[in-house]
Amino acid sequence: MSVFYYELPTTGAVTFGDLLDDRTGLHTEHISSASSSRAQVRGILKETKRMGAQKDYLRVIKVMEDYLPQLGGIMDCVFAEELVPRFDPKFSWRSTLSSHLLKNSPRVEGTGFYYELCFTLLTYAYGLADLSHATVTSLGLYEQEGYVSETERKEKDEQLNFAARTLCRAGGVFKYISDSILPEWAKVNAASSKGKDRPPDLSPEVLTALPKIAMADANALAIRKLMSRAVAESIAVPGAALPKSHPAPSLLGKLWIHVHTEYATARSLLSKSSSLSSRDEVAGELRRYLERAAAHALAMAFKWFGVDAGEHERNGAAIAFLTAAKEELAELKDVKSPGAGGDSKSQRKEAMAEEIDSVSQWLRRYKVANDSVSTSPPRSPPFSHVLPTSAPSDQPTPVQITFQDVPTKAQVRATVPDGLAVLKLTPFSLPRAAFGPSSGTGARGGDGVDRDGEEYVRAGQYF
Incomplete structure (x- = not known):
């Protein structure tokens, strides 16, 4: 499986100077800087939408990271009443997770700075996830290519690890929106933070599901990295004895069960979102991706539990697990794979066929062992x-x-154990506001720690 590809949203123009009245007379330069940063956000998103497959996600991430402290400063001053809105602030963003009655990705206008902050953070997290997707796509199925040297394989393993860690960062941003921003928004304006007028992207169920999707994708990549050496050593003889470098099959089964559980839980959350309008639902592409990813992860868990049973001479259980795995994979083989975003369809189909062949090899092996004399x-x-x-009486x-x-x-x-995670989500907090009452003077990263090593007491909570 690959990593889900998120369509980046676009946004309407905003000029904070037209929107806000500076009662202190101290923030003219700050307002100008924030407006300039917001214009860069709009520009890079429009530019990225027009680009082909070679999108510059690092640049998108950088622009979003630069804008967050500026937006934080605006919000800080607004809540301190140093800046006063001349009218209700409205921001328009394209809802890229929405499947509307009339069209996909509709432009949705929302009121308030929390609406702007939520979509800014969503876009930032989408950019991180898409950077991971692009990294994985560029690697191909390197561990299955016999001509790749050990040095090259290790280099690609590190790129795979980078992609997985980037997804952990994305998961942290998604979770921060759900756990920290939505509750704060509810305190300011309960109607807008809980109302039915919000797009699916900002519903509690979707924002709870998104970090699970990111972490399921990340853990699937971690399993692939864990397996790369063993795959490279055994690719010429599928179904043969496990090489010494091979991870324990029981461990792999537990890892895949965890991935399956995350995908399945996310899918359930998206299917029962009570916050959505009757005209809106979560885009079918994401729902189909989760259905397919959950089934694939379950098949992989069955496969490795089957191999573990067979290697411990529990051939009956091995046959049952591997038969179930083969059935799951067979159903997936000819199903269109959504969320590809540039992946090679032939590459995915080839990988699925090879996986089915591998399961078949193991299944034949344990069937022969079960029927042996x-x-x-x-x-x-x-x-x-x-x-x-x-037998003759003299036969010992x-x-x-x-x-x-x-x-x-x-x-x-019924014998399947609980899942086990390889990677954990990377916690996120907002960067220090660029200006305003709580901005201070130090510079701080997304972990909430000043460069001098002192933790910022109000990290991520300056409004």
């Missing part, structure tokens, strides 16, 4: 039958046919 006493594992054959060890019953899919699913 043994000349040694059986271990009598669960669901086993031992059929002694007629009678020939025996040992096989295990194959449990049902429901029976083996």
Whole structure:
């Protein structure tokens, strides 16, 4: 699976000088700087929308990072009444997660600075996720290419790790909106922060689902990196004995179960969002992506639980798990993959076919083992039958046919353990306001710590 590709929104023009009255006479330069930064946001988003596949996401991220302290300064001064709105501030952003009755990605106008802040942070997080997507797309299926040297593979592993860590950052931004911004918005204006007029992008369910999607994508990439050396060593002989570098199959099963749970939970949240208008729903592309990603992760978990069972001579359970994995993958093989955003369709189809072949190899191996004739006493594992054959009395060890019953899919699913995460979300907090009562003088990063090492007490809460 790849990383979900988010369409970046565009936004309408805003001039803070027209919107705000500077009662102190001290913020003329600040207002001009904030307006200039906002214009750069609008410009880079329009430019990026017109570009082809080679979009400059690093530049988008930089522009959004530059604007956040400026917006923070404006909000700081507004709440301190140093700047007073001449009329209700309205900001328009294109809702890129909305599937409207009439068209996709409608332009939605919202009232208040929290609306602007939420969409600014969303766009920032989308940019981080899309940078990760672009990085992964550029790598291709490098671990399956026999001509890639060990040095090259390690370099690409590091790029994969960068993509995963970038998604952890995106997840932190998404979660910050849900956990910190929405509650603050509700205190200021309960109607606008909870009302039905908001686009799907800002509904509580969607904002709870987005960090789960980012972290599921990140953990899937982490699993791929964990497997890269073993895949490179065994790609020539699918289904053969596991190389020494191979992670424990039981561990892989737990990792994939966690990924499946995150995708499935996100999908459930999006399908039951009660905050949406009857005309709006979350874009079908994202919902289909989650359906497919959850099924793929479950298939991978079944595969590795099956291999683990087989390697411990529980062949019946191995056959049941691998059969379930093959069925899940077969259903996915010919389904259109949404959210590709530039991925090679032939590459994805090839990868799916190779995965089905790998599962088939393992399945045949354990079926043969389950039906094999043994000349040694059986271990009598669960669901086993031992059929002694007629043998001469002088034969020390009678020939025996040992096989295990194959449990049902429901029976083996009941044995699936809890999932395990490789990566954790990277916490985010707003940067220090560029100006205003709580701006101070130090410069601080997104972690809320001043460059001199002292933690900023009101990090992320200057309004």
